[in-house]
Structures are given as C-alpha cells and as structure tokens.
Ligand code: G6P
C-alpha cells in the first residue's frame with residue numbers, strides 16, 4: 001500500500017452553500033472533483049496526524065464509492081482512525097453525536113439532505129467540526145480558498161474496505177472502524193426522554209402513531225428506537241429501508257412531499273400522531289389527526305413544555321430561531337423570562353449560542369428543530385420530544401396546539417416557494433426590492449404601517465462575526481412580517497422563498513386557515529416584489 005500524490009487542478013465551483021457542497025452526482029463523479037474538495041478540507045485542519053474522523057452518509061447513490069475514496073485519502077493524510085457507519089449509513093444528527101462523544105476532530109457527512117437521489121440526482125459533502133456542528137463560515141471560506149489553489153491530493157493505493165462488516169480493519173497504518181449506525185445515538189436519546197413512559201403510553205393501546213422514513217436514512221433508526229425499544233407495532237415505521245434513490249421520492253417532510261403520510265393522518269379514523277424525517281434525518285414534520293403543526297409552532301410548543309421532559313426538566317437557557325421562522329417561540333421565551341435569539345438561516349449559526357450555553361432549544365421554519373444535545377437539527381429527537389409530551393399530557397396534538405394558541409396567541413405562518421426560477425430573474429427581483437426598502441418605513445401598506453424594512457444582518461454575540469444580506473424583511477407595527485430570501489440549498493436555478501406571518505391574539509379567530517388569514521399579506525408580497533411578473537409563475541410551487 002503506497003501513498004500516491006496525484007496532480008490536479010482547481011474546480012471553480014467548489015464554494016459550499018447553506019449546507020456544504022451540493023452538486024449533481026455526475027459532477028462529483030468528475031475525476032478529481034470529490035478528491036479535491038476532501039483534500040482542501042483536510043488541508044484546513046491544523047493537522048490530520050493521529051486524529052480521528054467520523055464518516056457516513058444518508059445512503060444515497062454514490063455514498064459508498066465516495067466513502068471508499070475518503071477512507072483512502074484519510075489514511076494517506078495521516079489520520080489514525082476513521083469511524084464509519086455500517087454500510088456507510090449515518091444520519092446527520094448521529095454523526096454529530098459521534099463527533100462529540102468520541103471527541104474527534106470532526107466528521108464528513110455525505111448527503112444532499114432531501115434533494116432527489118440516484119445517478120441523475122444530487123450528492124453532497126459537508127464537514128462538521130469538533131463541536132459536532134456544521135463548519136462555520138470562516139472554515140467553509142478557508143476550504144473554498146484552498147480548493148482554488150489546490151495542486152495535488154494524497155490517496156492510499158489500497159483495496160476497498162468491506163463496509164458491511166462491523167469491526168476494525170487496517171488501511172495502511174490507519175484503523176477503519178465500522179460501527180453500528182444507531183447504537184451511540186439511541187443511547188444519547190435515552191438519556192433525554194422518558195422512554196419507559198412513552199413505552200407504557202404506546203402499550204396502553206389508546207394511542208397510535210406512524211413514522212415515515214421516506215426510504216431514507218432514518219429507517220434503521222426509527223425501527224430500532226420506535227419498534228424495538230419502545231414497542232410500537234411492526235409497520236409503525238413506514239418506508240423504513242434506505243434506498244439509493246430514496247424510492248424515486250423527494251424525502252422532504254412537508255405537506256407536499258410527505259403525501260403518503262399526510263393522506264393517512266388527514267382522515268377521521270387515522271392515527272393520533274404522524275411524523276416524518278428527511279433524507280439525512282435532521283428534519284421533522286409533526287402531524288396530529290387532521291392537524292398540521294408548523295415547525296415554528298412546534299419549536300414554541302416544545303419550549304413551553306420542556307420541563308415535562310427529563311433532559312430539560314431544569315429549564316431552558318434560551319431559545320434561538322432563524323430569522324424567517326415565526327415569532328411564536330419569542331413569545332414563549334418572553335413568558336419564561338429567557339432570551340430569544342434571531343439568527344440567519346442555516347443551522348451553523350446556532351453553534352456558538354449552543355456552545356456558549358446561551359441557547360438550549362433551536363429551530364427553523366424549514367422543518368428543523370434541535371437542542372444542545374448535538375450540534376445539528378435532529379428529526380427523531382423532535383419526534384421523541386413530542387411523544388414524551390403526548391405521553392405526559394394525554395391530550396391530542398390538536399388540543400395541545402390550540403391550547404398553546406389560547407395562552408400565547410397564534411402566529412399565522414406560511415412559506416411560499418417558487419422553485420427553479422431563472423437565476424437572473426430571481427436576482428432582479430431581489431435587487432429591485434432592495435432598492436425600494438429605504439422608502440417603505442412609516443408607509444401604510446394594506447392594513448398596516450411598516451415599522452422597518454431592511455436586509456437582515458446578524459452579528460454573532462460570541463465571536464462578533466457579521467453576516468450581512470441574509471434576507472429582506474418588511475415588518476409591520478402589529479408584528480406581521482413579509483420576508484424574502486433566495487434559497488442557499490438548491491442545485492438548479494434559484495428558489496425564491498416568501499415567508500408570511502401575522503399575529504392573532506383573539507382565540508375566536510384561531511381556527512382560520514393560514515392561507516386565508518394571510519391573504520392580504522400574500523397579495524402585498526406580490527405587489528411589492530412583482531413576483532408573478534418577474535418569475536412568470538402565477539402560483540408558488542410549494543406552500544408549507
Ligand atoms: C438546510 C439547512 C437549514 C436551512 C434549510 C433551508 O436544511 O440545514 O439550516 O434552514 O436548509 O435553507 P435554504 O437556504 O434552502 O432556505
């Protein structure tokens with residue numbers, strides 16, 4: 001086994017986005033493409049010598065070939081050990097858990113989250129640092145800079161490792177340790193939730209739930225935790241075996257893409273509770289019978305009920321949400337007398353708040369919820385948190401949510417996405433909107449006066465770094481908001497996201513459909529941003 005030093009040239013498009021480097025599989029299959037990015041990542045570490053790395057992915061097409069390459073490169077670059085999930089499977093939160101538990105220098109997650117998989121689909125590489133969280137911007141910037149100057153990479157000339165067999169194998173001087181994908185992560189969750197109580201609740205027979213793994217990474221996790229450990233009947237976990245093309249689906253847990261689950265919950269005799277996770281297991285969607293819980297409300301409700309759950313019994317230090325997420329969690333924070341933080345979109349922005357102990361729970365409107373137990377959002381964690389609350393309160397999801405609104409008021413909320421818009425059109429839309437901002441404050445638009453109109457800029461309270469241009473916000477005096485952003489995770493054209501929010505204190509009006517309650521703001525968003533005209537679309541592609 002010899003170390004080869006391979007000559008290469010930079011690729012100009014290796015700048016990581018919201019969640020690592022995401023490209024078509026075919027791009028990653030271009031000779032040297034993956035290798036360059038991995039070497040650039042290793043080069044930004046202080047030293048690889050004697051270090052431990054975690055590697056795994058969501059099981060999508062190209063996961064295993066990519067892992068074989070990474071293992072040989074890790075061996076050539078001096079790592080002493082790589083912990084890799086069996087068959088290459090590790091969910092994103094499980095990877096974060098392993099990095100923290102075994103104090104490794106970091107981990108590499110192979111995933112393009114919910115983006116379609118298969119030979120014609122997407123692939124992605126994300127590096128997480130030693131705190132278990134996605135690399136912060138200064139690291140991803142350094143990686144990108146390195147990709148632009150790279151001339152060689154190192155790889156061991158060796159045979160592939162059997163990723164199906166648990167245990168240790170030598171690759172040169174490095175140890176490859178194939179580990180069970182679920183065990184460490186399941187142990188961590190067991191320290192946070194009252195598994196016995198949930199088990200009894202399920203055994204009582206008065207409560208039925210289903211979990212849709214959407215043929216992606218959470219299948220093995222869901223089967224082990226819900227069915228084997230908590231005793232839920234076989235079949236509780238649906239689409240529970242990971243497939244390389246995710247069964248041709250789009251494993252994004254929302255009302256549009258999780259249609260199979262939605263159809264089962266939106267009937268009068270369906271299960272009491274339904275949940276789904278995404279490709280790499282970090283997102284979650286929560287449903288009751290005939291009831292959808294918005295991710296923003298879900299975060300607020302978990303926070304308000306946190307002391308019912310063993311891991312959070314002592315209370316929360318603070319709650320953090322991304323800027324476009326509704327302000328419902330802020331109202332809970334206010335009542336609890338704890339700080340509420342507003343960060344840009346992207347889980348990485350929560351890292352410093354969690355590390356410094358300022359925030360305990362975090363969440364995003366994009367179906368991400370999590371806490372300081374790892375440094376990623378965590379789909380199964382959110383489902384278990386809900387199960388724990390349901391087991392203690394013995395009420396339906398709808399009752400819990402409507403009671404929450406009665407206490408705190410309801411933040412009507414919806415996101416309208418326009419996917420696959422030509423990039424120049426989307427940029428023009430944002431530019432012309434930006435130009436209007438200085439004229440908006442103080443104006444009456446529709447029924448409300450504009451309190452502020454700006455492009456969101458965030459200063460991290462820990463390292464003082466500033467992230468500018470994080471989305472256009474138009475806020476009204478009554479707390480309503482319209483937010484415009486271009487997605488940072490797409491791989492084709494641009495996705496315009498329009499986030500709409502209106503606060504309603506009066507319980508008499510809480511039963512309204514969100515699209516109806518937000519009608520005026522929806523019209524206003526279109527006239528302000530010229531959405532129909534500039535995108536050429538008469539309606540959004542996805543409404544959540
Ligand atoms: C990923 C990130 C999230 C982010 C979401 C949407 O899931 O981990 O932090 O909120 O993508 O990002 P986007 O830029 O597409 O709105």
Ligand code: ZN
Pocket residue numbers: 113114278279280281282283
């Ligand atoms: Zn994901």
